[in-house]
Each structure stands twice: as structure tokens, then as C-alpha cells.
Amino acid sequence: MSEELENSVREMLKEETWTRAGISNFTKNNLMELAELLEKAHNQNCEYEIKDICDQQLAHTKDSIVALYISGMVSLHSGSIDTSALVTLTEIFEKNHKEALVEYLCQTILDEDSQNKFALRKLAEYYKETNDDKVWELYEKIVKLDFEEADIAKILAERYESQGNMEAAVSYYKKALLRYVAAKNLGAMKEMWSKLVNLIPEEIDFFMLVQRKIAKTISEDKSALLMQELYSYYKNTAKWDTAIGILKLILEIDNKDAWARKEIIECFRGKYSDRVHLDEYIVSSNLNQSYRNVFEAISDFEKHIAFDAKNYVFHRTWGVGIITKVEGDMLTINFGKKNGVHPMSLKMAVNALQPLSRDHIWVLKATKKREDLAKKVKQEIAWTLKTIIKSFDNNCDEKRIKAELVPAILTPGEWTSWHSKAQKILSSDPLFGVNPNDINLYTVRDHEISREERLANEFKAEKQFFSRIDIMMRYLNEIEDPSDEQFTDMFSYFTGYLKAFSNVNEQIVASFLVVQEIIKRVPSLESPAKFTFAELYSDIDNPREMYTLLKDSKNTSLKAAFIANVRLLSDWDDQYINLFPTVLDKKLLSELIAAGKNEKVIRLVQTSFADYRNYRNAAVYFFAECRNEPWFKEAGIADDKQLVTLVNIISLCFREVNNHVNTVENKKTIKAAVSLLFANKTENGVKNTMLDFMLSSDKTTITHMYTMVNDVRELDSVYKAQLRNGILGQYPDFKFQEAEIKQDAPKGLLVTAKMLEIKRALAEDLEKVQLPKVAEEVSDARAKGDLKENAEYTSAKEAQHRLTVQLTKLKEELSRAVVFDPTTVTTSTVSFGTAVTLDNHISGKEEILTILGPWESNADQGIISYLSPLGNNLLNLKAGEHAEFTINDHKYDYTVKAITAARM
Template sequence: MAEELENSVREMLKKESWTRAGINDFTKNNLMELAETLEKARAENCEKQIKEICDEQLAHSKDSIVALYLSGMIALRSGDVDTSSLVTLIEIFEKNLKDSLVEYLCDSILEEDSQNKFALRKLAEFYKNSNNDKVWELYERIVKADFEEADIAKILAERYESQENKETAISYYKKALLRYVTAKNSNAVKEVWSKLVKLIPEDLDFFLRVERKVTKSINGYKAASLMQEVYQYYKDIAKWDTAISILKIILEHDPKDTWARKEITECYSAKYADHTHLEDYIRLSNLNQAYRDVFEAINDFEKHIAFDAKNFIFHRTWGVGKIMKVEGDMLTINFGKKTGVRQMNLEMAVKALQPLDRGHIWVLKATKKKEELVKLVKNDIEGTLKTIIRSFNNNCDDKRIKAELVPSILTQGEWTSWHTKAVKILESNPVFDVNPNDINFYTVRDHEISKAERLANEFKAEKNFFAKVDIITRYINLDDFDPTEEQFADMFSYFAGYVKAFSNITEQVTASFLIIQDITKKVPAIESPIKFSFADLYSEISSRRGMYAKLKDSKNTNLRQQFLSNVRQLEDWDKQYTHLFPVVLKKSLLDEMINAGKKDRVIHMVQNCFNEYRNYRDAAIYLYDQCRDTEWFKEAAVSEEKQLVTMVNIISLCYREINNHVNTVDNKKTIKNATTLLFADKVNGDVENRMLEFMLSKDRDTITRMYTMINDVRDLDSTFKSQLRNGILAAYPDFKFQETETKQEAPKGTLVTAKMLEIKRALAEDIEKVQLPKIAKEVGDAKEKGDLKENAEYISAREAQSRMNSKLAKLKEELARATVFDPTTVTTSFVSFGTTVTLFNNIEGKEEVLTILGPWESNSEEGIISYLSPLGDSLLNLKAGDEKTFTINDHHYDYTVKAIAAAKF
């Protein structure tokens, strides 16, 4: 079929009607015919051959329409950057006034590549010339596809403004402005800037961002000129602090700007109009004198102007104070009851005092009652956060916030719940932002900021590479994500830097490759800076398993999956999947290989993981846990006994490494996973001991062999060994363990039950905190009654005090030696602590039931004896059926052990 199609194309190329000579008779139906041919080529997988035939034709003649169309469309579909054949074809149609063919061909191109700039512009031009309203949709697509297009963005902005769609108009004006700045089109920048100042003068952060961009791209003088318009708005509405801050920016560009210097003097005069020494401080600082450095003058003026009657200040030793009056250069300050009223000259005040705003948290704490502050802080978390953050130059972290509230206003417990709510507000409320220089510090904005702006600032502030990956991922997933924003360009450039220049393949380079690859797929208009393939990158990675492990994912990122998806495209992907599996540990990798007919490789890998478990311990555990019931795992023919033995060997290996201080954390995790699978696996809500089930399904030799192996793992939790012993004895009561298994290990201290330990502790606490203080009071009262030698009450109280101290000392000594017995370790294979033994008294011919516990629990009336007592000690380690005769204090005993059970605690 492919050969027929190739011959068909060759025939078409020979026909004159398909060339420029027959263009007048060429119709849309002809193009549709060619489109059908293209689909057949795709279906028969012979596009490459068809393109070669067409390219050969074009090498001899540029006139073939069929050759131009088929070659160009195949190149477009394959992602080839050279689609000049289609450009040539559209030019032919245009020259021959074939508008319908231009439209059809542009639509066809855009079906394959929705971001194709050439087709978008040609189609938009066609719609514009024909007064078709579809042109507006095309304009929007062009602005999204071409990040340098500013004129069309401005046209769209003007259209939306005329339709009173202010929000969308502003969005397009912003795009146009930023693009004009990049293009260094000063006149256009001025025009759009002025428009935006009229529309959104309050969006100061945006204008400041553009001002920095203008300074960098054009020059500082242009930036200063633009900021004058923004300044005028804030001056007109009397927002003096903002107006002054803008003037400072203008003066930074040109410190000798006489207009700006005059304006800043006027702003200060308006802001401090009620200050008693305003004119004096303007004169003393030479603020309005051109001969003095403007910033020195500003600094001098601001230091002095802060000290006026009724203003608050802070002194390192005396705390918060209020200026009561200013007479000449002398300030009278009230620091409250503790410090009182102090006087200080202005020169000293400038050096020693910190001016405080009336809304400063320190002022509020000094002037309001605690009950009022507690109520305010608890009821208005957002307001409290704003107050504290603004109190410290609008730059504050969690540690500072806590220091201002705990313990002066909130207790530690109250802070915990308050802080949880505060964090949610700081993360979600659009008036809060992070400091672009430090991710741990918060600031308060005068107006709400967008999620995009917040993320952009977080990105600048974040120092951790993979946290930055998370941020850019969240950014591109925003509903209103705009790849043309300068903020996004800065983020993208950060990762582009890693792939443009590197000496070796690090996790940062690999992650940057993956994130750029993902972004350029989602936004084809973004040109990728990557000049190499994943195969090239992968071949240079020294440790591929290590690389996978180093890629850190958050809940928003999937770098590891992207890495695997790229590996899947490699020619030897199945080999690489097998290599990576021990760190990936995903059954989906194995399933994919099985489905692709690579079962033999998977089976070999399974066998290798169990044979070489020292190197693949986690992989062996995963396979046993997740895959042992699959058909392909069973085909690997790893016996159940070998699987279990491997698990035990892994546990033993991990314990040895822990004892040698090797990978302690990882080894503990591996031990927990393996022991849970073997001895405490949860299945449908029930706990199963898989090792015991297997052992009991085998003969005694297997049981002995498996138990001995497990028992030899010295550090293994004795609970698991006890469970195995009890299970084996339940099935085989006469089963003989090694001698070491027939005796209970001697405890390091006195064995006690948890309940009795609490009783003793409570008794010791009662003696120490209640009884002894009471007796001490009695001693003191008796002492006041006269001669101590003849004072019976005093002597009696002292004797009681001595007895109680001795009792407490003994009790504390016993508590120090106490070792709590774990009831789950009870073994019924022999008489031991925690067992109830049924004995037959061969002398008296009757049964006796005794429970073996510790000396604290002993109660002869209830048949509870201590394992340390002569009788208890004589019974320890006896098994069911054993007979023993012994003598204690001339009393003869002759017992036969009838049964042993776990005691009820």
C-alpha cells in the first residue's frame, strides 16, 4: 500500500494542473485531496518517503504545489523548524488572489500547530482585510504566541477599554508596556505608561517593577521621568509617605534634580505641618539647599523631625516613652511608673532613641491593658499580623511575631492555635507577601497582590532549588497564567541558566531540563534553550539510580515521573527500567515491561534481587510485598522459603550495619518494613504472622531450621521470637527448643507490671509532696512549743519524719531498679514471669494454681507469688509435664506441672 501511495504522489507531481502554470484552475477541493493523501501517508507510516519524493521534486522545480504542500505539512507534523515550503505556498496563493486557499491553508497549519506565528498573522491579516470580527480572536492568539508583539496587545487593550472591560484592557496595556520596554521603544512606553497611570495609579508595585526594567533596558533618566506621573497622583491625594518614597527613587536617578528636591521639601512640609519645629529642622538639615547632598539632608531631617510632643520613642534600657514637651533642644519624656520622667537634649535623643509610630506594637503594649490586648489579638488575627509586621520596617518573621506575643499577651498553648490560623492568613490573604530577599519574612502590601505576584516574590526569596521548582510549577498552573509576564521570564531564565552552561550533570541540571521540557510543551511559543536531547543528558549521568533518588518532588511536582517518561523513549528503555527499579520501586514499571513483551528481563531481575539481596534489599522487600501473587513473579521460581529467608537475612544485615553505625536511619526503616511483613502483616484488618503460618505448614525439620535462623538474629525484637515459640508449642507441645530457649533471660532490674509501677510512683509522690511537707509543718509547730528535750510532740514528729524519709528512700531505690514487663513477650513454653501455672501436689493429691509475678504484686491469698521468692524461683523454667521435688525451710514439695498459661494482667 505504501508503494502504491508513493507512485500516486509521483504521478501527481507530473501533472501540470498541480503546478503554478495551472494555479487559476486550482481550488479548495484540490487542497482537500492533498490533505487526504497526507492522511494516507500517516496511516501507512510512509510520510518520510513522501517528503523525500517531494523534496527531490522541489530541488529541480519550485513550481509544484503538491510538493510544497506535502513537504511543508509533513515537516510541520514532525516538528521540523523549517516550514519554508508552506510560506512559499501561501505567497503563491496570495499573488494569485486565492484568498480562500490562503484561509484554508492557514487553518490547516494551525490545526497542526496552534501557535504557528506565520499562519496566525496571515490569517489575521486576511480577516482584517475582509472586516471579519474573527480577527480579534486571532489577535489574542498572536499576543499569546509572540512574546515580542506589543502593537497588537495595545490595539486589544484599546478595544477592551472602549467596551468598558477595564480589567482585560489593563492586562493588555501591561503586556504592551513591558514589551515596548524590552524593545526600547521610548515613545510607546511613555504613551502606554500614561494610560496605565490614569487607569491604575494605585498599583504602585507594578510601576516600580516597570521602573526597574526601564532603568535596565533604556536608562535611569527615562525611568525618573515616568515616575513623575505616578508621584503626582499620590501628591494630589495627600499620601505623603508614598509620594516621598517615589521622589527618593527619582533622586536616586538624578540627585541634582532641583524639581524633585523642591517637591520633597513640600511633601515633608505637608506631612509635618503640625510639627512645632518643622521650619527649624528644614533649615538645620539644609533640605532645600542645593549645595548639600540631598540624601544626607533627608537623613538629617528625618532623624530630627521624629522628636515632637506626643510622639512615642523607645530606649534600650527604659523602654517605651512618650515625649511630653519640646523646649528648644530639650525633650521631656515620660517612660512610665518604673523609670519616670527623663530629660534629654535633641542631639542625644537622635543617637539614643528610636522613634515609634503610634500603631507600633510596642506602643500598644505600653498603653493598653493586657485584657484589652488579649481580646484584640485573639479576635483580630489579620490586624495583629499587620500591626506587628509594619512595626518592624514592614519586614517580620515568625520568630519576631511570637516574641511580641508570648508570653506578654498569649500563653504558649494559646500561641499554638493562634499561629495555625495566622499561617493560613499569611499564605492566603492577598495583602500579605514575602520579602523577595528572604522567604521567612513577611510584608504587608497597601493593596492586594495577585497569586502570580506572590509566587514571583516567593521564587526570588527561595534559596532551595527544588522549592523553586515547586513555585514555578504552581505558577504555570495558575488559571490566569501568562507566559508573557516578566516575572515568569525571570523564573524561566533561572532554570535555563542550568542547561546552558554546566561541567557535569547534577540533579539541578537534570531537573532544569525536565521543567523546561514540560513548560515548552505546554507553551510551544516559548523557545527552549536546550540544545541537547534527553538521551545525551542520560548518557552523561554517572549514577542513574542516584540521580533518580536526588530528584525531589513536592505535591505539585512530578520530576521523577517525567524522568521515567523520558527514559521510556530511549532505545534500551527496558534495560534502563530494570537498572532503575531498585530505587524507583514501582510495580507500574514492571507491568509496562511485561506488556511490552519483556517478561524474561523482569523475571531475571526478580531472581537477581533475591540472589543479590545485599545490594537490592529494598527491592526484594518490595517484590515480596507487592508482587508475590503475580503470575510473572511465580514464573521467577523463587521459593516461598527463599523469599522468607531473604527477608530474615536482610533484617540481620541491617542490624549488623546499625551496630557498625552505617546508614542507621535507612536500616531501621528497612527492618521495620521487613519485620512487619513477616510477623505483623495487616490483611483485611487482621494481623497475620506470615513466618509462623509458613513454618506450621512445613515439617519439623523446616520449623527447626527456620526458627534457629530467626533466633540467631540477636537484635531482633524478642516479641517476634516469643510469638513464634508460642505458636510452635501450640501446634507441637513436645517441640524441643535449644537450651537457651528454655530459660527466661534474667532482667536487668526487678520485673514489675506497668500498673503496679504507677501505683508505687503515685505513693512516692504522695510521700514527697504531701506527707513529708505535712510532717515538716508538724515538726515546726512542735518546735515552737519550748524545750525540745522534753517536747514529746516534737520528738514524735521527728521520728515520723525519719521513718517517712527512710520509706521514701527505699521506695525510690526500688523504682530506680524497676523494669516494666512487656505482656506481649510472655512465653507459655515454660514457667516464667507473667504465667499462671497449674500444679498437681503429689504429696497432698490436689491441684494448685499459682501466678508468677514480681515482689510488688505478690498476694498469697490470691495465689500470686514472686518470681524472686524461694518457691517461685524453684518453679521457674519448668515445662508442662515436668516433675520436681524440693525443700524450702524444712517444708517438702513434690509438684507435677499440668499446664502453663499467660497470666491476665
């Protein structure tokens, strides 16, 4: 700090003009002069030295304007939450009626911190006093930043309502209501409830949410009284189901409520006004008698009314039926032509039958023509979803939806495309939601709900921790103003993990990272954590394991956030080295190299190849991604050492798979290492790295490397054959052991790529063309009458059976089909894909046979299957070998003259 600047500050502090005694002469220019001084201090990087001088002054003179301004602004600039100096300065200006200075100071504070609640509120007070319209913009900012602010939310709501902007008005009335509930302000809560009942009575889900909060935080009785007001709307509009639901809720709170009991009878009379036996059922259920338990009476009444005439029912054996007559306690039910008419007592009906609404999916399937219903289902997907979901108490999962449609209405093929469209509707249509208690169950709503409410419901219904994080981040990404109570409830769920815990687990770490990200995006929120990431990290027993336990989705990046925090640790380089074998991200290596940590990276490379058992994935990653890096070359890992390490890793992983150790992870490692060695994809095509190395080496190295690969028994024989063929191409006289050249038995049905396509096309034709066509013929023939004398029907059924058997067999073969790679043909022995020239010693003639699969076999063209008795006897013979054998009493005597690759 320059001596001139320090003296300037000390001089200002001494002068009377800059003290409270001279406040009458203090102007905006004086504050601007102080701001210029702070700018100089900032440029000279001595703000804190000046602040120390001012703090010393304040210890003796608490009302020094210069000291208060400089100390307060430096604290604000540093991000400190202590703004007491600026608060005191503002109070001095207010007491001395310097409103213009208050405004200027608040604006200055907001220029530095746009979300400073003190400055926003103080400036809003000033604009309110001066009738400045700028106050409304400040009010909106305050409501967004302060989740407890209810009064200003109410003021904004009233303003928007007076302007006719009802959407904004409702939004702010909702905020005010929920905040008054949280504050337990009963009078204001009742006022806001009544206002919203008047404006949006149809939003039953919102009112039910508020009712639950009131019942939980204030009292159930208070929530019941509020619900009475909402009930009046549904009764007056004859929305009986919702009205009855509200009354049942009130009765659950107080089953002795005489008013609710009387009202529910009136609602039943309204809902079932067309039922002949309505009064009789009300009397018989004792619904109007206070001595009877109200819920037992309601249940009794609903059972009886459900079995009134013209209602539909379902029986496990007879299916859907319609009640045609009710006489006393006897019902007459028509179950259709197949199952006939059945009389049944009411008591038996209650136990044996399930009442169905007229629009229940089972009723529709029983009363509508299949083709008509199928057409409607395909064209009106939203209607179909609503119908099925409502059919099952407005709670239905996708498994049930499919069961109702396939195969009764849709074919499996039609379901696939239908289901894809249905999922989009279920996730986007505001009339669909999820059950708050089960994320897998869908519900249908009577009115649209906001995206905020939908996501909040999903959050509540979701029980999986990491899935809840995904929903929270979707909320942040999709909602423009995440300042409502649903958002704060979600945020509180994660902060709850940080308030008290005994052991650090993945939920604690994930919560810390989530809260950290949310606070970045919504700075008005605060974390309850009294610890830093460094302190949290020090308590993690195994950071590698912790990294794997953090689950990411398309909306979350917990792993990246974890690594970003690790980068801020004092020993970040050692932690990066420790984490890399699990993280396997080149960015970690790049940062280490950029920071001059080359030696640590080189040592990690050397360790990975030396201790491949514990660093297997790191070794595979280095081989795949880093071989051309200068620091990798400095590690001095020879090419043969790299290849041998990968083969050893493959062998090790196969052994662990056989012992059921980390099966999934080991299979991934095997796949990656095998691909790098034998099928490495490059810009110039697929490269066999192992073969290239072997062919550039001497025969001793070839023998060693090939033997090592061949000893991995579980390795696909295709890769071994590639090596053999490559070696023989360069060294035709190379000698392999007998066991090495014998072709392994294929695990599936070997086929050529061309024939596979032909068979697939045939299967598709059978399933989608021929079988539907013959099914239609069966249906048409059946419609002609007596099936015993119906030749067309018999013929069509036989054709249908024949095609079904053919398709079943073909699908089974397709499931086992393994496409043969022509590049793996080995001509050292008779095998799949070879043409063998034979001397037939019995006929004295030469024969040429091609060995392929059963799909390709054609005796007229000399193509035989490797699975046929003849093909099986020829397999693995070498040129010059003689073979005699008998098949079905027919003798064969051959000498192999030559073996060549077949044309495929």
C-alpha cells in the same frame, strides 16, 4: 504507494493549470482536490514518497502550486518546523490577489496546527483588511503565543478600554509595556507607562518591577524619569510613605537630583504637618542644603522627627514609653508606673531608644488590656498579621509572629489553631506576600496583587532549586493564561541551565524535565537544549543516584518524568533492571513482563536475594509485593531462604546503624522487614509470618530459625517473646537456652493501654482545667491587696505549685511510657503481665502476686510493680525455683508454684 496515485501526482505537476502561469483560474476547489489527494496518500501510508516527488519538482520549478502545497502540508503534518513551502505559496496567492485562497490556506494550516504563528498572523492581516471581527480572537491567540508581540497587545488593550472592560485592558497594557521594555522601544514604553499610571497608579509593586527591568536593560536614569510621573499621583493623594519611598529611589540613582531633594522636603512637611518642631528639624539636618549628603540629611531628619512629643519609643530595660515633652535637645519620657519618667538628651535617645509607631504591636501590648487585645487577636487574624508584620519594617517571619503572641497574648494551645488559620490567610490573601529576597519573610501590601505577581515574587525569593520548580508548576496549574513576562522569566531560569554546562547533575536533569513538561503545556515555547534525553542520560554516572537526587513535591513529578524518558531509550529494559532496586515501582516490572522480558526480571529476583547486601530494599520489596506473581515463583527462592534473607538484612542494617552508616535509610529498611516478618498487616488482621512458618516446620528448623532471630541483639524483645510463646503453645516441652528466655529490661516505662489513657486524661485535666482555674484564683487573690497578709493568695499559690509539680512529673512519665502488648506475655518466667503463685515458707501460706507497672500497682489487690524491690527480685524466676532475699531488713522465702498470664 499505488502506481495510480503516483501517476496522478506527476500528471498534475505537468499540467499548466497547476503552475503559476495558470493561477488566474485557480480556486478553492483546486486546493480541496489537493487535500483529497493527500488524504489518499495518508491512507496508503505514502505521504513522504509523494513529498519527495514534489520536492524534486520544486528543485526545478520553485513556484509549482501543487508541489508547494503537498510538500508544505506533509511537513506540517509530520511536525516539522520548516513551513517555507506554505509561506511561499501564500505569497503567490497574495501577489495574484487570491485573498480567499489565502484565508482558506491559513484555515487549513490551523486545522493541522492551531498554534502556527505564520498562519495566525496572515489570517489576522486578511481579517483586518476586510474589517472582520474574527481578527480580535486571532490577536489574542497571537499575544498568548508570541511573548515578544507588543503592538497587538497594545491594540487589544485599547479595544477593551473603549468597551469599558478595564480589567482586560490593564492586563494587555501591562503585557505591552513589559514587552516594549524588553525590546527597548523607548517611545512606546513611555506611552504605555503613562497610560498605566493613569489607570492603576496604586499598583506600586508592578511599577517597581518595571522600573527594575528598565534600570537593568535600558538605563537607571530613564527609570528615574518614569518614576517621577508615578510620584505625582502619590504626592497629590497624600500617600506620603510611598511618595517618599519613590523619591529615595530616585535619589539612589542620582543623589544630586535637586528636584527630588526639594520634593522630599515637601513630602516630609505633608507627613509631619502636626509636629511642632518640624521646621527646626529640617533646618538642623541641613536637608535643604545641597552641600550635605542627601541620605545623611534624611537619616538625621528622620531620627529627630521620630523623637517628637507624643511618639512612642522602646528601651531594652524600661520597655515601651511615650515622649511627653521636648525642650530643646532634652526629652521627657514616661515608661509607665513600673519604670517611671526619665529625662534623656536627644543624642542619647538616638542611641538608646527605638522609635515605635502608634500601631506597633509592642505599643498595643503596653497600652491595651490583655483580655481585650487577646479577643481582637483571636477574632481578627488578618489584622493581627498585618500589625505584627508592619511592626518590624514590613518584614517578618513566623518565628517572630509567634514570639509576639505566645505567651503574652495566646497560650501555646491557642497558638496551634490560630497559626493554622493564619497560614491559610498568608498563602491566599492577596494583601500578603513574601520578601523578594527571602522566602521566609512576609510583607503586607497596600493593595491586592495578582496571583501571577504573587507567585513570581515567591519564585524570586525562593533560593532552593527544587522549591523553585514547585512554584513554577503551581504557576502552570493555577494561572489560566501563562503568557506573561513573570512566567517567561521563570522559564528562562531553567532554560539557562540547559544552554551551557560541563557536568550533568541533578539540576541539569531536573531542568530538562521541567522544560520538557512546560513545552508540552505551552507549545509556543521552545527549548534551547541541543541534545536529547538519551544523550543526557548517557552522561549520567550513576542513574540510581540521580533518581534519588530528584526531589518531588505535591506539584511536581520529576521522578515519574525521569522514568517515562528512560522508557523511550533503546535499552530501556536493561535500564529498568538497573534502576528498580532504587525506584521500587511494580509498574517497571509489569512493563518488563508485558514486553516479554521475564528472564531479566527473574534474574533480578535471584540476584536480590543472593546479594542482599547490595539489593536489600529490592529483596524486601519482592517479599512484600511479589511473592504471588508467577515470575517470582519461577525464580525458585525457597520460603526459608526468603525469611533468612530478611533476618540477615535486619541484622546487617542494625550493624550499619550502630556504625552510623546511612542511618535514616537503614532504619526504614529495618522497620519494613520487621513488619513483614513479625507484624504483617493483612485483610484478616496482623500476621506473624515467621512464627507461622516455624510452626509448620520440624523442631530442627524451629531451633535454627529461632536461634537466628534471637542472635539479632538489637531486635525488639517483644518479637522474640512472640516466637517463644508461639513455640511453647505448640511444643510445651521445647527447651530454650537460659539466655533466651530471660526477659530483657524494658527501654521505657512499661504500662497497660488502659492506664495510659487514664494518665493522659489526668494530664489534660491538670493542664487545661485545674491549672487555669487555680491561676484565676491566684489572680483574683492578688487583686485583693497586700500579699503578705493574704491567706487566699498564699493558698492559691501553693495549690498552683503542687499542681505544676504533679503535671511536670506526669508528663515526664508519659514521655517514657511504652504500652505493653498482652499478646507477648511469656509464662515461662516471672515477667511483666504475669500472675505468679508463691509458697511463702515464712508464713506457710500461698500468695498470688500480679506483676505490672508502677501506675497499676495496688498492694491491697496483690498487684506489684516490676520496678519495685520485691518485683525486681521475682523477675525471671521459673516455676519450681526457690528464692530467698531481704528487703529493708525484711526476709522473704518463696518457691514459685505456677506462672500464668495476668488479666489486663
